[in-house]
Amino acid sequence: MLEGIRGAFSKLVENIKTKSLSEKDINRYVNEFKLQLVSNDVALEVAEKICEELSEKLRSMKFKRFGEVEEEVEKILEEILASMIHEVDVDDVLKKIEEKRKRGEPFIILFVGPNGSGKTTTIVKFAKYLESKGFKSLIAASDTFRAGAIEQLKRLAEPVGIRVVSQRYGADSAAVAMDAVMSAKANKIPVVLIDTAGRTEIDLNLLQEMNKIKRVVDPDLVIYVGDALAGNVAVEQAKRFDEHVGIDYAILAKLDADARGGSAISISYSINKPILFVGVGQDLDSLKPFTRKLIMDLILNKSS
Ligand SMILES: Nc1nc2c(ncn2[C@@H]2O[C@H](COP(=O)(O)OP(=O)(O)OP(=O)(O)O)[C@@H](O)[C@H]2O)c(=O)[nH]1
Ligand SMILES: [Mg+2]
Incomplete structure (x- = not known):
């Protein structure tokens, strides 16, 4: 279930955690991620919104020790998703x-x-x-x-x-x-x-x-x-x-x-x-x- 979108997220995390990121890298990875979201049925307007926030947050992300990067990116993605998914009890x-x-x-x-x-x-x-x-x-x-x-x-x-x-x-x-x-x-x-x-x-x-x-x-x-x-x-x-x-x-x-x-x-x-x-x-x-x-x-x- 949901393998496609899960794959897109883990690829992004993988890309980011293994490199020290330049502005160009961020743009490239985020664009790649956007395409993957869209090809996994995320509506274009929604994919754009996710990626806009993602770029912004990645740019201001302070890279800490190597191992912490993965955690940090996951946290960012969690925050973005949480703001987009409406929940009701x-x-x-x-x-x-x-x-x-x-x-x-x-x-x-x-x-x-x-x-x-x-x-x-x-x-x-x-x-x-x-x-x-x-x-x-x-x-x-x-x-x-x-x-x-x-x-x-x-x-x-x-x-x-x-x-x-x-x-x-x-x-x-x-x-x-x-x-x-x-x-x-x-x-x-x-x-x-x-x-x-x-x-x-x-x-x-x-x-x-x-x-x-x-x-x-x-x-x-x-x-x-x-x-x-x-x-x-x-x-x-x-x-x-x-x-x-x-x-x-x-x-x-x-x-x-x-x-x-x-x-x-x-x-x-x-x-x-x-x-x-x-x-x-x-x-x-x-x-x-x-x-x-x-x-x-x-x-x-x-x-x-
Ligand atoms: N795998 C899976 N199949 C489901 C699920 N919900 C419904 N289905 C199947 O989808 C098919 C259509 O389900 P229905 O409940 O008849 O759909 P409907 O909207 O009432 O269809 P119409 O009355 O013709 O408009 C059936 O074969 C269901 O068994 C689900 O959560 N998972
Ligand atoms: Mg029916």
Whole structure:
């Protein structure tokens, strides 16, 4: 996972620690590093920002004993990354759910994202996660568009004891969502998770449909599920969903299959929204809270 970006970072550290650096060296290594970031899916604007700060900090770096240089460069990279990756504590979300539960109202989360990004799987993982924290949830099958979507959701959710509220294909997705909300109220289920249809193109119809669901159920959170493998495209898609629908958090699925790793850095910075979780496998327990530490440890090779 993330071998590409990790390789770029260690190459930079290697270059810098073995030479006494002239201005020209710094420019060369930083440019080389920038290219590697971009080829590992870091969005250009983000790579430029990282490298601008990096050059500045390298120039003012005081070289100490030889062995300390590596540490120093790693520290610089850590600082830069930390300033770019937005973090949120999942417990904050759990607290908000608890507040609504006390008021007897369900907490509603709308999941949006492009075609095949991992929404349905992620929702069921999320429901399992909530269950482990003591919150029951039910899922609205508001993807009434794609053939097989309702069965797929039921096949994943029902064996693990999570109820799915569904209607027929072609039904109004906002009506399905509303049904689920009413059912949650009647049955005192504290969380409603709404699964929606993805599309290959981010088309106007889809966005209108999302906005209609949003208007009708007034969700507490809108979560964008992005596909780490989509790289730079994932960043552009996230931006467009944010512009048109408005998103609060992102979840980045398929990080386990992402050999490059740049989208994890880019998405959070580009849309200025925190990543809540990352998906690290197809099974339903593969959802990890996203922390700066998790991503930095992966990039800086501090854990496997
Ligand atoms: N390796 C890996 N695969 C994942 C992960 N999350 C989802 N997938 C797989 O990605 C594929 C698509 O997942 P779905 O959950 O159906 O995606 P979706 O966004 O609901 O797709 P549409 O409803 O068609 O838009 C499935 O084969 C999932 O098993 C993950 O974190 N890691
Ligand atoms: Mg789906």
